[in-house]
Amino acid sequence: MSFGFSVGDFLTVFEQANKLRKRFVNAPAQFDALSEQVRNLSIVVHDEDLALTNVVLDTQLKNDIRKIATSCGNVLAEVERALERYSDIDTGHGVKKAWKRLRWDQDEVRDLQDRVCYNINLLKGINGRVTRDNVVELLEHQKDEQHQACLDWLSSTGYAEVQSEYASQRQPGTGEWLLESSIFQDWKSKPWATLFCPGIPGAGKSILASVIIEELNTRYENDQTVGIAYFFCSFQTHDDQSQKLESILACLLRQLAQGLPQVPESLKALFQKHKGRGSRPSLDEYFLTFRATLNQCSRAFIVIDALDECHSSTVTRLLDFILELQASNSLNFLATSRLIPEITARFKSKPTCEIRAAMSDVMEYLWGNLSILPSFVSRDPKLQEDIVHKTTDAADGMFLLARLMLESLQHKSSPRKMKQELDALTSVASHYDIAYDTAYDKAMERIQGQVRDQRKLAEEVLSWITCAKRPLTALELRNALAVELGESEFYDDNMPDLEDIISACAGLVTTVSRSSGDVIRLVHATAKEYFERKWTIWFPDAHSRIATTCVTYLSFDVFEEGICSTQTNFEARLHRYPLYSYASLNWGHHARNQPIDEILMLEFLSNTLKVDACVQGLFYIGGYFTHSGYNRNEPPGFTGLHLAAYFGLLSVVTCLLKDFDPANTDLTSTKDSMGRVPLAWAAYNGHTKVVDFFMEHGSNANSKDKTGRTPISLAASMGHLDTLNCFLEHKIDPNTRDTDNRTPLSWAAYRGHLKIVKALLPKGADPEARDEYGRTPLLWASYEGWVEVVELLRERDVDIETRDRLGRTALSWASENGHVVVVKLLLEKGARLDSMDAEGRTPLAWAIRNQQEAIRLLLIAAERSRDGPPRSRYHDTKLESTSKHVVPIFPNNPKSVATGKEQTPTSKPPENNQSNSDNGRCFQCPLCNRASLTSNRHVLQRHVRDLHFPRFRLVCSESDCGRTFQRKDKFMIHMKDQHQRDIHGEEMDAFQKEEPLPEGCIICQRLVTSWEEFYTCIETHVQAPSLAQDAP
Structure with missing residues (x-):
């Protein structure tokens, strides 16, 4: 019989085998072995049918299974024919098989038996192949998961989202002039090339950077040996963690590694080293891993956009890192920036291509968007020509300015008024900062000319975006706009639509898609600079209105429930009330900038349960609680005075203590669940005026929290110099100790606060004070790598060979943790190379153990440069021998x-x-x-x-x-x-x-x-x- 292959065909074979098994009933003993093999075949066929269910098979395996299924069918058919020959119907006893008394052909029976066995073995072989392939596939899947975990640990920055966003803004056909230019072609084709692309604001640098990235991705999409990485700096995240040097390097390294066929072993080793410890790589480790990754690339390209929108210190170190990396690796580097002298100087000897929107590109954009203007423009070709040519000339290579000018013409009611507006705009376009100010002024005038509700909506949106302490998601902003003063609950149907928000703002805001949700922001860095200068003109009470909205939100009846006793309930609250987190964290900062209604404030602060709910949101940032002494499942014990002190609201503190009797210290000495008085929180956050007020009203400056920390200790550890000086002026002991015996100086050295250390030492702070673990300020500074603090303490003749309870010296801690500059400094001061801790480890041993290659080489070089190698008390062999x-x-x-x-x-x-x-x-x-x-x-x-x-x-x-x-x-x-x-x-x-x-x-x-x-x-x-x- 013939089988057209499908998994179901095994079921047919199974049924055929079962049918034959029934015919072996009462068969002579000669058929026993054959009967048993047919039974075995039926079992194996059934198992194979189940095993192949929902399994994707390759072509070769399908062909092999088809052949085996056919072979099984054929041999069973022959067995059936043989049975027909050796049996017959017994008519005398009804329908019953009778076995013929014939001479048995033992060779035939044995041959059939062997063929059935052969097919059974073939089926088992197929099953083994499928199982092996499944195991291989599973192992590959697990390997892929491990690789993805490594990459996700390295960086979670949504770089592809930003690239897609800018690419979508590109007008078709624009930017070709850059791709076709000889300077870009040279950069793309020659290894080790650098290209600097400066440009004036709004020239389209970010759009062109995305064009370049797209060109590289397209050119090398089939070559996995070419590494491509990019980063878009942004004014919106200027102070965000994502724009710190380490975060940028991690993002670039992830992209280079992700494009390779295999994740580099050096990166996997870095992942294994730091993942378990919860630590992050040092710059030296990033450098070595970058080099190892680039060594696996035949070519590599790095594109950095908008260096001017990154912190200046980060830019300096980033360029140092990339240019040093480029010196020893085949790396092409391209950067864009405004014409900032400090940045331009770094590329002085490098090829430069100024970014200016080509006139043809600007004209193409304008012609493509004339449809937004009133209908009378479409009927007047001459007016169209004037708009396009005059705007192009006035924009002078600035795409953004051309767009803003076109939008300013959008609501003119007649050709004459449009021509007047066009002349007014072009007359001030000789200098771009004046031109932008004029364009934004015109946009605000259009907003002011809208109906009342639209105008109010736009002003609220712009004030929130300009004055908010961080970028807001669209949902957070819509929640804020829906809050009505005097209401005790939130109404979802009061939220404006996102489209209406953008429309009301006359093109000044836009949304950006992120994995965490849409973020709403100003359209350009020049708009941010404009409103940072002029917010007091357009919305002078912005902070007061924002603070009032936040306090009203936190005063809703739902927060009368107090804290959420479980993590699940707390996360549900965050989800149900999107503004809750922002309001809890920032209402006081806005209220400190501008006062709000006193009655509203005092009603909120006098409600213990609502204050508890606020503090729970306050201490929860980015998925974890920020204060380890705070138990999320218990009320924080904050009073209204604690919260006012935390945010530094002097007027509120004054109001709360207006009738305060200094003889009754209950109010100022009340402790929260962490054992802190209001003064402690004011010191923790550096609110010097509030601290001074509490001191003048007799608050106990020596009050200790549950860890023994005093207010002066908190101020020192957080680096608040003015607050520290306030305590010192009131003669507060600078050597107060906590439960770990740590002093304010110990905490300041640990945190690297050089100015605090300088202030404490002349006031009698003990530079040799030891804590519970025997560590001095020098040991803590060396542990964390604070070079200037180490140098200052050494100048005070602090013993650099001092040891903690583990026998560790400053050089030992610095060597373990990879602080190269600290190690160099300590070696210059004569630190001993052969100092051994309680485990017998030297600084070199710690450097080797923690894979600090730069320090290992440094210590070995220092050892060889001194008068002979260090010797142990047992032998005279060098350490490394x-x-x-x-x-x-x-x-x-x-x-x-x-x-x-x-x-x-x-x-x-x-x-x-x-x-x-x-x-x-x-x-x-x-x-x-x-x-x-x-x-x-x-x-x-x-x-x-x-x-x-x-x-x-x-x-x-x-x-x-x-x-x-x-x-x-x-x-x-x-x-x-x-x-x-x-x-x-x-x-x-x-x-x-x-x-x-x-x-x-x-x-x-x-x-x-x-x-x-x-x-x-x-x-x-x-x-x-x-x-x-x-x-x-």
């Missing part, structure tokens, strides 16, 4: 560190004729160049397991923190410092998490399948000098 006279530290049949069971080594140990006895020997770990030796191999075994290859890490589960630690001491410090929890002994077991098993031994690369096998292999490799004669 551990290869002479080596013996294995483990016996021939070593015990696994993990299990204690004897196992066979997974690789052959180095041959050595010396005895393996421990007697008279010293053992040294070459993995960390440990200078102190041990005479006990088991101590060294624990050292290798616990410090180099831990099976478990400690994971912090407090407040969605998620940081992980390898060392118990660091975990204890973190829990005490960040979460005010003392964790000891067996309590740590609850925080343990098993590490992913390495793919193989890091020394010999041998694959391993268990931790026990991994430890055994590592132990086999670890060797030590045989120094019996030198042992003490």
Whole structure:
């Protein structure tokens, strides 16, 4: 029989086999084996039918299955014919099979049996192939997921969204002049090329940058060896984390890595190193990973748009980074910017192509948009010519200005008025800043000429966008516009449509699509600059109106419920009331800029439950609670005075304390759930006038919160110099200590506040004060890499060899954490290279352990430049030399560190004729160049397991923190410092998490399948000098 292949055909074979099995009933014994094989075939066919359900098969596999299905059908048909020959119907007993007494052809039966077995094996082989392919596919899927996790960890910036946004704004056919220019063609074709594209505001630099990116993507879309990365700087996110140097580098690196066939191993190593710790790479690590990634690219292009819209210090460091990277890699770099002298100077010797909208492009845009003008224009060709040519001349290469001028003509009621407006606009276009001011003035005049509701809507929108503390989503803004003063609840049907908002604003605002939702913003950086200068003219009470809206929103009856007791309920509140987060975080900042109605304010602050709800939103930013001492499930204990002090609202504090009796300190000494008085929050946020007011009214400046922090300690740690000086003028002790014995100077050094350190030292702050962990301000500054603080403390003759309770020095901490400049400074001051901590590790050992390559080279160079290498008390071998006279530290049949069971080594140990006895020997770990030796191999075994290859890490589960630690001491410090929890002994077991098993031994690369096998292999490799004669 013939089978046209489909999975259902196996069901046909299955039914055919089952039918034959019934015919074997009462068959002679000669048929038993054949009957059993037919039964087996039916089972395998059924299993195969199930296995292939919903499986996508390739062409070859389909053909193979078709052949097997046909073969199965054929052999079963022959079995059926054979049965027909050997059986017959017994008419005497009804319809019943009777077996003929014929001579059995044993060869025929055996042949049929073999053919059935053969088909069974074929089916099993197919099943194996499908299973193997599925496993491979699953492994590839898991690998892809791991790669995506690595890229997502590196950066989540929506760079593609921004590119698409600018590309959509391009007028068809524009920008071709740049792509066809010889200077751009040279840049694109020659490796290591740099091209600087400056331009005046509104010239279309960002649009042209998107055109360039699109050109590169199109040109190299089929070449995965070419890396393309870009970044659009933006005035809207000038102070946002996404525009910090590290964020920009991460975004660029992600794009370069994402385009490659495989994620670079260096990037995966960086991911594995930092993901578990909750840390981010240093600039040195970014540089090395960039270089490794670029080495996998045949060509690479980086495009940075609008350098002028990025912070000046970030621009300087970004250009330093890229230009240094370019010196050793085939990297093409293009940047756009306004003509800023500091930026232009960096490209002085580089090819330059000024960005100006080509007249043909501007004219094409104008001709394509004349339809927005009144209908009488379409009937007057001469007027059309005048509008296009005069506007093009006046725009002088500025696309944005041409657009604004065209829109200003939109509502003229006659040809004469339109010509007058056109003449007025073109007369001031000789200088672009005046031209833009005029264009924006005209836009505001159009808004003022609208009907009352439209005018009011536009003014509110523009005031919110201009004065808001961060960019608003469209939904947040619509919520704000829907709030009605005096109402006690929110009405969804009072929200204006987004289209009406944009229409009312006369082309001055636009929306940008983001993964988090549409963001509404001003149309251009020049518009932002205009309103930052003139907001007091157009909407002088903006901050007061915004603050009033926020307080009204927070006073809705729904917030009478107080805090949300669960995370689910809290997130539901955030979703239901989109303005809740912004209002909680910023109402006080707006109220500090401009006062609001006193009655509204006091009614809100006197309602404890509404204040609680506000504080819950206040302490929740970006998905986590910002103050570790705050329990989201309990009322924060804030009073209205706490909240007023937090935001620095002096007039409100004065009002609340108007009838205050200094003899009764209950009001100013009331503590919240974190143990802080109102004065502490004023100090924390640097509101000096409020602090001074509290001090004058007898508030206790030595009041301590739950962690022992005083107001002066909070001011010092947050870097508020004026507030600190206020405390010092009131003779507050600068050496007050918290529960960890840390002083204000310790906190200031830890946070890198140089001015605070300078202010504290002359007032008697102890530069050698030790905290609970034995750390001095110098050790904290070195730990965090604050070069100027380290230098200042060293000038005060602070001992640079001072050690903490772990035996760590300043050089040790700086080496571990990758602070190259601090290491250089400490070496210049004579810091010892051979200082060993309690574990016997030197600074070099820490640098090697944490893969700080630049510091490793620096320390080795410093060691060689000094008078001889550092020596341990046991031998005179250099730290990095551990290869002479080596013996294995483990016996021939070593015990696994993990299990204690004897196992066979997974690789052959180095041959050595010396005895393996421990007697008279010293053992040294070459993995960390440990200078102190041990005479006990088991101590060294624990050292290798616990410090180099831990099976478990400690994971912090407090407040969605998620940081992980390898060392118990660091975990204890973190829990005490960040979460005010003392964790000891067996309590740590609850925080343990098993590490992913390495793919193989890091020394010999041998694959391993268990931790026990991994430890055994590592132990086999670890060797030590045989120094019996030198042992003490």
